[in-house]
Amino acid sequence: MAKRFELIVFDWDGTLMDSAGAIVACIQAAARDLGLAPPPEERARHVIGLGLGEALRHALPELEDERHHELAERYRYHYLAQDQDLTLFAGAENLVRALNEAGHLLAIATGKSRRGLDRALGHSGLGLLFHATRCADECHSKPHPQMLEELMEEFGVAQEATLMIGDTTHDLLMAKNAGAAAVGVAYGAHPPEALAAEAPLHLAESIEDLRRWLGANA
Structure with missing residues (x-):
């Protein structure tokens, strides 16, 4: 059966990684610092x-502009001290492997x-399963469509054959701005009602729910 979505793009934090x-x-610790x-x-x-x-x-927003670099440094300090201990959502690795194997x-x-x-990607072991990645220090931040536009252009995939999956309204708005389809996941950062x-197209309650929907619709 022909695939509806040739290109499937995932957000990372709150979508695949329980972070x-x-x-x-x-963020809160950096502010206290x-x-x-x-x-x-x-x-x-x-x-x-x-x-x-x-x-x-x-x-x-109340922080003076000249101090934002200090805040970013403290955030990185706290995050890098424990990011190796973060884990994927249960079932996320199997989901990504199945989609990869499905072509x-x-x-x-x-x-x-x-x-x-x-x-x-190194800690999770998923790096080899993804064909391309885009990050916020390489592109405009979400919800600007640049990340998706570059990915679609890189692979020559049309908007209607591209699906974005994410846990925030920023992800869904990016997809809308790029003319791509979107699926939200309700177990991450933003509340289900906002998504x-x-x-x-679908609001997944869990990785298993997402797996079922993709199996039937992707």
């Missing part, structure tokens, strides 16, 4: 998926830096 809680904690009141969890969760600089500016082109579009994604408002 949203750790990211929130690191600078003597600032940490942002509430809801605000810190909302910025997950953006490039680091943009995420921290939104999380702590889909697989890619990642993430708010992580190139260094951060390479570390995560549903962007009208994804």
